[in-house]
Amino acid sequence: MIEKLALPLLHMMDAEKAHTLTMAGLKSGLVTGKAPKHDQALAVSLFGRMFPNPVGLAAGFDKNGESADAMLGYEFGFVEIGTVTPKPQIGNPKPRVFRDKKSHSVINRMGFPNGGADDFEHNYTAFRKNGKNNTGIVGINVGKNKDQDDALSDYVDLVHRFGKQADYLTVNISSPNTPGLRDLQDPAELLPFLRQLVIVRNARCKTPLLVKLAPDLTEDQCKAIADCVMEAGIDGLILTNTTLARSDHLPEAFRNEMGGLSGPLLQDQSLNVIRSFYKHTKGELPIIGAGGINSAESAYAAIKAGASLVQLYTALVYHGPKLPRKINKGLVKLLKSDGYSSITEAIGKE
Numbered sequence: 001m002i003e004k005l006a007l008p009l010l011h012m013m014d015a016e017k018a019h020t021l022t023m024a025g026l027k028s029g030l031v032t033g034k035a036p037k038h039d040q041a042l043a044v045s046l047f048g049r050m051f052p053n054p055v056g057l058a059a060g061f062d063k064n065g066e067s068a069d070a071m072l073g074y075e076f077g078f079v080e081i082g083t084v085t086p087k088p089q090i091g092n093p094k095p096r097v098f099r100d101k102k103s104h105s106v107i108n109r110m111g112f113p114n115g116g117a118d119d120f121e122h123n124y125t126a127f128r129k130n131g132k133n134n135t136g137i138v139g140i141n142v143g144k145n146k147d148q149d150d151a152l153s154d155y156v157d158l159v160h161r162f163g164k165q166a167d168y169l170t171v172n173i174s175s176p177n178t179p180g181l182r183d184l185q186d187p188a189e190l191l192p193f194l195r196q197l198v199i200v201r202n203a204r205c206k207t208p209l210l211v212k213l214a215p216d217l218t219e220d221q222c223k224a225i226a227d228c229v230m231e232a233g234i235d236g237l238i239l240t241n242t243t244l245a246r247s248d249h250l251p252e253a254f255r256n257e258m259g260g261l262s263g264p265l266l267q268d269q270s271l272n273v274i275r276s277f278y279k280h281t282k283g284e285l286p287i288i289g290a291g292g293i294n295s296a297e298s299a300y301a302a303i304k305a306g307a308s309l310v311q312l313y314t315a316l317v318y319h320g321p322k323l324p325r326k327i328n329k330g331l332v333k334l335l336k337s338d339g340y341s342s343i344t345e346a347i348g349k350e
Contacts, residue, residue, distance in 0.1 A: 061313050065140075092177060143155075212238040242260025
């Protein structure tokens with residue numbers, strides 16, 4: 001009942017103010033519950049860890065590592081926090097988040113606003129020490145500061161710092177809101193960049209190292225990048241981040257806002273990229289599907305396209321925190337309908 005009342009009120013507010021208010025409620029601990037038991041059919045063994053279900057919270061929701069405990073209690077199988085940068089930064093000028101309620105879309109040009117690595121580590125350490133769900137699976141998403149010309153230096157710093165703490169690390173080189181960041185996806189730059197990060201990781205720990213990529217890639221680019229990540233020894237991919245593409249059906253004022261678009265309109269792009277990388281890596285590199293996940297059907301589509309796990313964020317804006325539970329229940333029904341006893345049997349089975 002509270003959620004039914006809260007969502008309309010939050011939608012009446014500026015998008016970023018609504019999120020700030022939501023985070024304040026989650027940080028308070030008043031809404032934090034113990035993670036429930038999950039249906040064994042949804043369990044996924046990946047990266048040396050047992051994910052209780054395949055539905056995760058994408059990075060961007062919790063940039064400072066303040067709400068992992070609460071979100072794990074909402075039946076997420078895992079949570080990814082960040083993007084964290086070495087130094088604090090305020091991000092791009094406001095307003096920088098925009099909603100289109102009709103299409104359930106969001107455009108953001110946040111630019112990695114966060115309190116920096118020191119503040120992030122304080123919050124994360126407190127969660128692992130005192131959280132109700134402190135044994136839950138939490139990944140840490142890392143990025144570079146906007147004013148850092150030596151991108152590798154920032155990523156090396158963060159991989160070294162959080163390598164032993166995270167359940168997995170995600171190297172974010174696909175946000176469209178930090179100038180020059182997506183240039184790192186160019187294979188000529190990508191291979192030596194990833195090789196160096198793998199060397200740093202190997203010297204520090206065995207934590208899985210993932211890379212998050214953009215949906216705005218051609219088939220040839222997907223093939224070249226797939227070759228790079230396989231050769232570098234990366235452990236997995238997150239596909240995908242937000243898109244720069246715009247549908248003509250969107251309202252003109254909304255469509256013309258700069259930044260990355262997320263929501264259901266991203267789903268087809270994301271699925272195509274998942275299919276491409278699953279093909280080019282011969283299914284040997286685990287994929288976390290993200291982009292347009294807002295139902296059991298869309299989650300199942302990503303899994304059947306080749307994703308071992310999925311993530312969502314924008315859908316929470318429009319459907320509220322009960323969505324993970326609804327998706328998990330729906331996935332169990334879809335598995336039974338297709339004659340599968342485990343979600344892992346459906347991976348790549350389009």
